[in-house]
Amino acid sequence: MFGPDGTGTLTSPSNQLWDDKDLELQADMDRFENGSLEENVDSFLSHDDTEPRDTAPRMDVSKGFTFTELHSIRASASKVVCCHFSSDGKMLASGGHDKKAVLWYTDxxxxxxxxxxxxxxxxxxxxxxxxxxxxxxxxxNTVRVWDADNPNFSLRTFTGHDNAVMSLDFHPNKDDLICSCDGDGEIRYWSITNGSCTRIFKGGMAQLRFQPRVGRYLAATAENVVSILDVGIRYRLGHTKPIHSVCWDPSGDYLASISEDSVRVWTLGSGSEGECSLELWNMSENKTMILPAHEGLIAALAVSTATGLVASASHDKFVKLWK
Structure with a gap:
């Protein structure tokens, strides 16, 4: 997950490039077998004598990093696996194994x-x-669309996938378009207005994300490959181990992919249009810091460019806000 200003990345430990003139590996952070991330890793929110659920602000400053836990709440009786901020940063949505999505006020x-x-x-x-x-x-096997202001019931229910729907995303400037992928690797485009499926193709089975702002590219992950879809053109970026997550920086110029053993940051070229801890990565210096954050696997991270807040969702059933 890129920071609010796009200058660094924030990752959770829960990512071979095919030759193409428009694709370039910008940065690479690999793990050693013991899980460490090179000699310049510092633990900067250390364990202390406070209770595990003490949410009093804790902060350390080193090598340009600052990070503070603001709020923590048990969000579910089961694992929480996803979260996302509204565009204005005032709302946070989370969801997980209890079949429910919860909307939270971020203040x-x-x-x-x-x-x-x-x-x-x-x-x-x-x-x-x-x-x-x-x-x-x-x-x-469904996708549901809700009115975020009055979410008493879903506005649309999209059916058609023959397998579990693993991920979805809204197009950044086509209000009528939403995209989803399932466990069979099928990607579907949906029209929110008329409730129909407008396109079906193969390419992603774990997560997909549209390029911010322009929306020309769609990044979709399957096993150890990230596919960059541009109409009929597909670029393939790879890792040696399965990829868990993919995200764009706010400008849409860089793409980060996270696997079991590495984080890689890719650029599409200057001519284009358009574990239970958190790790902060200074891309310019290739330095990282690790902070103990949850008592279970961190399944999702979200960042608000409007407020600078970061949210983490975990298998320990908690959602936390950071800044």
Whole structure:
């Protein structure tokens, strides 16, 4: 996950390049077999005598990093696996194994409402970047779209996937377009207005994300490959181990992919249009820092460019806000 200013990355430990003139490996952070991240790794929020759930601000400053836990709340009776901020940063959505999505006010991490229409665990949750819309995907093979201001019931339910829907995303400037992928690697484009599927193709089975702002590219992950889809053109970026997550920086110029053993940052070229800890990575100096953050696997991270807040969702059933 890129920071709010796009200058560094924030990762959780839960990413071979094919020759192409438009694709370039910009940075690479590899792990050793023991899990360390080179000699310049510092633990800067150390364990102390406070209770594990003590949310008093803790901060250390070193090598240009500052990070403080602001709020922490038990968000579910089961694992929390996804989270995302609204475009204005005032709301946070989370979802997980209890089949529910929860909307939170970010100023105090108090719940606004709970969405309960899915019949199986929720895999992804995304706010529209341009409209008060929220979408959720689920192991029940469906995608649901909600009114984020009045989410009493879903506005649309998209059916058609024959397998669990693993991820989804809104197009950044086409308000009517939403995209989803399932466990069979099938990607579908949906029209929110008429509720129909407008395109089906293969390419992603773990996570997909549209390029911010322009939306020309769609990044989709499957096994150890990231596919960059541009209409009929596909670029393939690879790792040696399965990829867990992919994200764009706010400008849409860089793409980060995270696997079991590495984090890689890619650029599409200057001519284009358009574990239970957190790790902060200074890309310019290739330095990282690790902070103990949760008591279970961190399944998702989200960052708000509007407020600078970072959210983490974990298998320990907690959601936390950081800055």
């Amino acid at each position: 105090n991490l108090k719940p606004k409402t709970t969405l309960e229409e899915h019949s199986s665990l929720i895999t992804d949750v995304r706010f529209s970047p341009s409209m008060p819309r929220l979408a959720t995907s689920s192991f029940d």
